[in-house]
Each structure stands twice: as structure tokens, then as C-alpha cells.
Amino acid sequence: MVKWRDCDMRYLSVTVITFLLAFTSQANANSNETWENDDAWLAFIAQYKEIYDIVEPFYAKRTWRGRMIPYTQYRKWLKLVSDMSDLERNVAERMFGHLRKVVRFNDPLHPPIGVNGIEEVVVVGSLFDQFPIKAEDFSYNDIMGMRGIRMMANDFYRDELYDQAYPLLLQLAKRGFKDSQSRLAYILFTGTDEVAKSNLRALGWLGAAAFGESEPQFRVLFKKFMNEVPESVRPTVDAVVAAYVEEFDASEHVDCTTNHRFHKGSGRVKRTLCKFELEQKVEACNAGRYGGVCWAHTVNTHVDDGIVAERVP
Numbered sequence: 198m199v200k201w202r203d204c205d206m207r208y209l210s211v212t213v214i215t216f217l218l219a220f221t222s223q224a225n226a227n228s229n230e231t232w233e234n235d236d237a238w239l240a241f242i243a244q245y246k247e248i249y250d251i252v253e254p255f256y257a258k259r260t261w262r263g264r265m266i267p268y269t270q271y272r273k274w275l276k277l278v279s280d281m282s283d284l285e286r287n288v289a290e291r292m293f294g295h296l297r298k299v300v301r302f303n304d305p306l307h308p309p310i311g312v313n314g315i316e317e318v319v320v321v322g323s324l325f326d327q328f329p330i331k332a333e334d335f336s337y338n339d340i341m342g343m344r345g346i347r348m349m350a351n352d353f354y355r356d357e358l359y360d361q362a363y364p365l366l367l368q369l370a371k372r373g374f375k376d377s378q379s380r381l382a383y384i385l386f387t388g389t390d391e392v393a394k395s396n397l398r399a400l401g402w403l404g405a406a407a408f409g410e411s412e413p414q415f416r417v418l419f420k421k422f423m424n425e426v427p428e429s430v431r432p433t434v435d436a437v438v439a440a441y442v443e444e445f446d447a448s449e450h451v452d453c454t455t456n457h458r459f460h461k462g463s464g465r466v467k468r469t470l471c472k473f474e475l476e477q478k479v480e481a482c483n484a485g486r487y488g489g490v491c492w493a494h495t496v497n498t499h500v501d502d503g504i505v506a507e508r509v510p
Contacts, residue, residue: 200297223475232295232298232301235410237303238295238301238302239305240283241291241292241302241303242292244261244294245288248281248285248288248289249292251277251289252277252289252292252293252296253292253296255273255274255277255293256293256296256297257342265306271349272352273355274293277289278389281405282321283307291303317452323447324346324368325343325346325368325372327339327342327370328342328372329341329497331372332372332373332447332449332450332451332473333450334497335372335450335473335475335497335498336409336475336496336498337475337476337479337493337494337496339497339499340473340475340476343369343372343374346365346368346369346375347369347376347377349365350362350365350366350369350377350380351376351380353365354366354380359384359387359389359392359413360389360391360392362380362387362392363381363384363392366380366381366384367381368404370402370445371445372447373445373446373447373450373451375405375406375412375415375448375451375471376406376412376471377410378402378403378405378406378415378445379403379406379415379418381399381402382399382400382402382403382406383399385398385399386399386422397433397434397437398437399407399422399440400419400422400423400426400437401436401437401438401440402441402445403415403418403419403422404438404441404442405438405442405444405445405446406418406419407419407420408442408446408448408452409446409449409451410448410449410451410452411448411451411453411469411471412453412468412469412471413469424504440497447473448477450473450474451471451472451473451474452471452472452473452474452477453469453470453471453472454469454470455468455470475496477494478493479491479493479494481493482494
């Protein structure tokens with residue numbers, strides 16, 4: 198028998214935190230020499246020479262362009278540090294960011310060496326600070342930025358790296374991404390070493406995923422699990438689901454359709470594809486005759502005269 202209880206525990210591994218910092222931190226505008234020959238840096242790699250001898254070859258045999266890291270390389274990095282302790286991973290990630298000249302090894306944004314990952318859960322939130330919570334406030338660039346993070350989260354999820362996927366899915370779910378809400382529910386239904394199982398929270402998120410404009414499979418799953426809820430706790434569950442829908446449903450800004458070019462499996466049956474309406478407007482604009490530039494690109498952005506462009510009907 199399922200035990201119905203709620204628990205709000207969030208954990209984040211040091212590996213994900215510091216790697217996300219490498220995605221978002223700005224490098225100081227100093228010369229290569231100051232990065233490579235800084236006395237503090239040389240002392241740091243001397244202190245942790247064994248770790249440096251692992252990180253430096255990984256860095257040296259690849260060409261790194263810009264701050265973003267291809268996910269295929271990120272997976273190789275995860276494998277490289279998988280047997281390291283939290284302290285060793287922290288050191289390794291500081292070294293890797295410094296070698297790539299993305300964020301210095303001693304940048305104060307790094308989690309302190311030796312700090313447990315649970316104390317650093319707030320850092321993943323900072324990755325999303327640039328994105329609004331409510332869908333009506335999204336710009337097209339906001340949506341595209343979050344879709345990039347969503348891709349990483351989904352790769353973690355497919356690889357069953359649920360502890361790494363969880364904090365990213367949580368932030369996406371709060372912003373109305375239906376598939377992220379559903380996947381978050383699965384993690385909460387099963388629990389992990391670092392994420393406490395909570396059937397009540399799982400049903401809340403699955404209810405939000407199934408509500409309004411959504412994929413049919415989410416509604417099927419939600420109905421299935423709700424049928425298993427004991428009558429004695431059904432009022433509590435209904436209230437929680439209603440609260441999650443009220444807070445996190447963005448379906449009025451989402452359009453779901455099977456009229457798209459993407460097929461699944463044999464291609465005979467098209468899955469339902471959900472996008473934010475603003476995405477669809479920009480895509481229509483890109484396919485238009487005016488060079489792909491129209492009002493949709495400026496919604497909720499600061500245009501040249503400093504005025505925020507609002508949504509146009």
C-alpha cells in the first residue's frame with residue numbers, strides 16, 4: 198500500500214552545481230598569461246597535482262569554443278569524475294573552468310571546497326534567475342534559453358541520472374514546462390538516494406502536467422494514479438493538485454498539436470507536440486516574407502527606445 202505523505206527536500210550534487218557555473222559565469226578580461234601563470238593558480242595545481250594530471254589531458258585533447266559545452270563532452274566529463282569524492286570533483290571542476298578561461302579556480306561563486314552539495318541547492322536557482330517565473334513574462338530568448346537547459350535535464354533523465362535531472366526539472370516545472378512537470382512527478386513517485394519520495398507532490402506535479410493544453414499521455418497517467426488514491430485521503434490529494442495547477446499551470450500560453458513534422462517510432466502516429474504560443478509566432482515569422490523579423494521577437498524585451506514591448510494580439 199502506498200503511504201501518502203509530503204516532504205520537501207531538495208538536493209544537488211556538487212558536480213552539477215559547479216558545472217552550471219561554468220555555463221553561466223563570465224571570464225575576467227585578462228590575458229592568457231594571467232590565467233596560466235598566476236601564482237595562486239600554480240600553487241593550487243601543485244597542491245592537487247594528482248587531480249590536475251587527470252583534468253589537464255581531458256582539456257588539452259579537445260578544442261573548446263565559447264562558454265557552452267557540448268553535451269557529449271559533458272557526459273565524458275561526468276564519467277571522468279564519477280569515482281571522485283565531492284571534494285575531488287569540486288577541485289577538478291575549478292581546474293577545468295580555469296583551464297577553459299571561463300571562471301577562475303578561486304572565483305567566490307564556486308561552492309567552498311569540502312561543502313556538502315545540499316548546502317548549495319540555491320546555486321541552481323541562480324541559473325534560472327535570468328528567466329521569469331510566469332509564462333506571460335517570457336521572451337522568445339527566455340524560452341530558447343530554458344529549452345537548452347531542458348535538453349540537458351532530459352538527457353540526465355534518459356540516462357537515469359535522476360539526482361542531476363531533478364533540480365533542473367524542478368525549475369522548468371515551476372515555469373510551466375509540461376514534460377518537465379511529468380518527469381519530476383516520476384522522480385518523486387520513486388525517490389532517489391538524494392530526493393525523498395513523495396506521492397503527494399508527485400500527483401501535484403502530474404496534475405499540473407495533465408491540466409489544460411497538454412499531451413494525452415499525461416492525462417492518462419494522471420487518471421491512472423488518481424484512481425489508486427485511497428478515498429480517505431482523496432480530499433487532501435484533490436486540494437494539493439488544485440493548488441499545483443493554480444500555481445504552475447501555463448496552458449493558457451501553450452498550444453499542443455499533432456500538426457508538425459516530427460514523428461515517433463514507426464512514424465504512423467504523430468505524438469502531440471506542445472510549444473509556447475510565442476514560440477509558434479516567432480517560427481511563423483521566421484517562415485514569412487519579411488526576413489524573419491517581426492513584433493514577436495520583441496515581446497517582453499527591451500527595444501531600442503528602452504520601452505518594454507508587450508504582447509500584441
